Amino acid sequence: MKRLFTKDMGGSRLGELLVGAREWCRDVAELAKARLMAMVLVTTLVGFYVGSSRPSEGGKAWHLLVGTALVAAAAAGLNQLLERDVDRRMSRTCDRPIAAGRFAPRQACLIAVFEGLAGLFYLAKTVGMGPSWVAALTLFLYVVLYTPLKRKSPWHTLIGAVSGALPPLIGYVAGDQRDWAMGWVLFGILFLWQLPHFWAIAWLYRQEYGEAGIRTFFDSDRSGVSCGWACLVFSVLLWAVSLVPWWMGTVGGLYGPGAVVLGGFFVGLAFRFLQEPSRTHARSLFLGSIVYLPALLALLVVGYRGV
Numbered sequence: 001m002k003r004l005f006t007k008d009m010g011g012s013r014l015g016e017l018l019v020g021a022r023e024w025c026r027d028v029a030e031l032a033k034a035r036l037m038a039m040v041l042v043t044t045l046v047g048f049y050v051g052s053s054r055p056s057e058g059g060k061a062w063h064l065l066v067g068t069a070l071v072a073a074a075a076a077g078l079n080q081l082l083e084r085d086v087d088r089r090m091s092r093t094c095d096r097p098i099a100a101g102r103f104a105p106r107q108a109c110l111i112a113v114f115e116g117l118a119g120l121f122y123l124a125k126t127v128g129m130g131p132s133w134v135a136a137l138t139l140f141l142y143v144v145l146y147t148p149l150k151r152k153s154p155w156h157t158l159i160g161a162v163s164g165a166l167p168p169l170i171g172y173v174a175g176d177q178r179d180w181a182m183g184w185v186l187f188g189i190l191f192l193w194q195l196p197h198f199w200a201i202a203w204l205y206r207q208e209y210g211e212a213g214i215r216t217f218f219d220s221d222r223s224g225v226s227c228g229w230a231c232l233v234f235s236v237l238l239w240a241v242s243l244v245p246w247w248m249g250t251v252g253g254l255y256g257p258g259a260v261v262l263g264g265f266f267v268g269l270a271f272r273f274l275q276e277p278s279r280t281h282a283r284s285l286f287l288g289s290i291v292y293l294p295a296l297l298a299l300l301v302v303g304y305r306g307v
C-alpha cells in the first residue's frame with residue numbers, strides 16, 4: 001500500500017495523481033496549522049462543556065467544531081500570507097506552502113477569506129451570534145493586531161495570548177453560559193500557559209527570530225536567565241489559577257491532586273530551565289507545555305461537577 005504513494009511510480013498516471021493529492025492535502029493542513037488547530041478545538045470544546053447544561057444536545061458541539069475550525073484555518077492562512085517573507089527567512093517556517101511558493105498568495109488569500117466568512121456565518125446560523133462574534137474578535141486580534149505587531153514590538157505575545165485564550169470562550173458562549181467563573185478560569189489558564197509555551201521557543205530560536213525581524217523580550221538574553229525567570233513566574237501563576245476550580249468546588253475527582261502534580265511538573269521544567277538555561281531545557285519546557293495542557297483539560301472535564 002505504501003508503495004502506491006511513492007514518487008518512483010515509473011510514470012504511472014495514477015501514482016502521480018495520488019502523490020500530488022497527498023502533497024496538496026499536506027499543504028492544506030499546513031496552511032491551516034492543523035496541529036495548533038487541533039489543540040484550539042479541544043479548548044473550544046472544553047469551554048462549551050463547562051458552559052452548557054446539555055453539551056450533547058442537537059449536535060451543537062459538531063457545528064461549533066466545524067465553524068471554529070473554519071475560522072481558525074482562515075486565521076492561520078492569513079497569518080502565513082502576511083508573514084510569507086518572514087517565514088521564508090526561518091528554517092522552521094521556510095517550507096510553509098505560501099513561503100515556499102507552492103500556494104500563490106492570491107489563491108491562499110481567497111481560500112482564507114472564504115473560510116473565515118463561511119466559518120463566521122456557519123457559527124452564527126447553527127450555534128448563535130455570541131460564538132460568531134467571539135470568533136470574529138479572535139480572528140481580528142490574531143490577524144490584524146498580533147501578526148503585524150510581531151515585527152514591531154515584543155508585546156505582541158500578550159495580544160497573541162489573548163487571542164489564543166479566546167477559543168474556550170467561543171465554546172462557552174455557545175452553551176447556556178451556566179458558569180461564568182469557569183469560563184474565565186479557562187481563559188486565564190490558556191492565557192498564562194501560552195507565555196512559557198512561547199517564550200521557551202522564543203529563546204530557543206532567538207537568533208532566527210532576530211534575523212527574520214521578529215521582536216521578542218529575549219532577543220539579547222544570551223544567558224537565558226531573564227527568560228527563565230519570566231517562564232517561572234508565569235508557570236507559578238498558571239499553577240495557582242489551575243487550582244481555582246478545585247478551590248471553588250466546581251471540579252472534583254482527581255482534578256485537584258492532578259492539577260497539583262501537573263502544575264508542579266510544569267513549574268519544575270521552568271525552574272530547571274532557569275537553573276541551567278540550555279537548548280535542551282528550553283525544548284523540554286516547550287514539550288512539557290504540549291503535554292501539560294491536554295492532560296489538565298482532560299482531568300477538568302472528567303472531574304467537572306457543574307454549578
Ligand code: HEM
Nearest residue numbers: 035036039040043092157160161164165194197198201290
Ligand atoms: C502567544 C501565543 C502563542 C505563540 C506565540 C505560539 C507559538 C508557537 C510556535 C512558534 C510553535 C512551533 C514550535 C516549533 O516549531 O518548534 C508552537 C507550537 C505549538 N503550539 Fe503554540 N503558540 C501560541 C499559542 C498556542 C495556543 C493558544 C495553542 C493551542 C491551544 C498552541 C498550541 C501549539 C501546539 C499544539 C504546538 C505544537 C505543534 C506544532 O508544532 O505545530 N499554541 N507554538
Ligand SMILES: CC(C)=CCC/C(C)=C/CC/C(C)=C/COP(=O)(O)OP(=O)(O)O
Nearest residue numbers: 040071072075079135138139142160163164
Ligand atoms: C477561532 C480562531 C480564530 C482560532 C485561532 C486561535 C489562535 C489565534 C491561536 C493562535 C495563538 C498564537 C498566537 C499562535 C502563534 O502564532 P504564530 O503566527 O506566532 O506562529 P508561527 O511563528 O509558527 O507562525
